[in-house]
Amino acid sequence: MTSIPTITLNNGVEIPQLGFGVYQVEPDQTKDATLTALEVGYRHIDTAQMYGNEAGVGEALRESGIDRSEIFVTSKLNNGFHRRDDALKAFDGTLDALKADFVDLFLIHWPLPTTDVDYLETWKALEEIYATGRAKAIGVSNFQQAHLQRLLDEADVVPAVNQIEVHPYLANDSLRLFGVEHGIHTEAWSPIAQGKVLEDPTLVEIAERVGKSTAQVTLRWHVQRGDIVFPKSVTRSRVEENFALFDFELSDVDVAAITDLDKGERTGPDPDTFDYIPS
Numbered sequence: 001m002t003s004i005p006t007i008t009l010n011n012g013v014e015i016p017q018l019g020f021g022v023y024q025v026e027p028d029q030t031k032d033a034t035l036t037a038l039e040v041g042y043r044h045i046d047t048a049q050m051y052g053n054e055a056g057v058g059e060a061l062r063e064s065g066i067d068r069s070e071i072f073v074t075s076k077l078n079n080g081f082h083r084r085d086d087a088l089k090a091f092d093g094t095l096d097a098l099k100a101d102f103v104d105l106f107l108i109h110w111p112l113p114t115t116d117v118d119y120l121e122t123w124k125a126l127e128e129i130y131a132t133g134r135a136k137a138i139g140v141s142n143f144q145q146a147h148l149q150r151l152l153d154e155a156d157v158v159p160a161v162n163q164i165e166v167h168p169y170l171a172n173d174s175l176r177l178f179g180v181e182h183g184i185h186t187e188a189w190s191p192i193a194q195g196k197v198l199e200d201p202t203l204v205e206i207a208e209r210v211g212k213s214t215a216q217v218t219l220r221w222h223v224q225r226g227d228i229v230f231p232k233s234v235t236r237s238r239v240e241e242n243f244a245l246f247d248f249e250l251s252d253v254d255v256a257a258i259t260d261l262d263k264g265e266r267t268g269p270d271p272d273t274f275d276y277i278p279s
């Protein structure tokens, strides 16, 4: 079976560079989709309280028969639970839903900088959770440079990762570089921009030349840039396709050409203004 490279996070925890994302996978389809990914060989699952499907991930983990220590599981704190006591309770909810006694990585999903909650308070709650060993690593998602800087200045634990939107139309390089400088690894969400980049002429040309699909070329670009990725698909053939990234390499010229496609185009919300809190 293909062996997936691992990345060592700033606290020594190892994470498979390629995983499987379950955003927008219906709760009642999540167990089967995750089982398919595990059968194909994925050993890293990215879920979140907001996705409403942690229980399905947990069922798949148990049904797969694979030793829990071989699978890396990430979840994220939902918006609306940023205050300390709420965050601690919500984390317990994640473990209950997964029927697990730990997660490998737990993230603050969004910083919500325009609301009346303070992500620094939330981060300190995650530090408490980390100290109990029930999250092997903690990190953030959708944090901009100023938000990261504040944690670096005022908190004790440096986030292990920052999970942000990155794909060929949003290279997000200055934030990625800031992460490199401070030991915060970038995880690239919506790595194929939910499919929006797949007909790009530059990607089509490279894909035809190297004999791969545009999705594979795009995901390989992420891998060669060093980011962690977890494409989502409920289609088995695509789950397999997205896993087959380690038998070819892009030239530096092709990597640069894909990076040049950057036009600062988001598929998701702007983290500086996103203030959605589920009711």
Ligand code: NDP
Pocket: 020, 021, 022, 023, 024, 046, 047, 109, 141, 142, 163, 164, 188, 189, 190, 191, 192, 193, 194, 195, 198, 213, 215, 216, 230, 231, 232, 233, 234, 235, 238, 239, 241, 242, 268
């Ligand atoms: P992706 O960029 O992974 O794209 C998923 C879409 O592309 C689906 O519609 C899927 O269709 C389709 N697709 C997948 N593979 C292929 C392929 N090989 N060829 C053609 N189409 C394909 O989008 P996501 O937004 O799901 O991002 C991936 C993961 O990132 C999420 O699942 C989640 O874990 C994380 N994420 C985190 C966010 C955050 O705020 N922290 C925000 C958004 C995502 P189908 O399923 O029908 O096959």
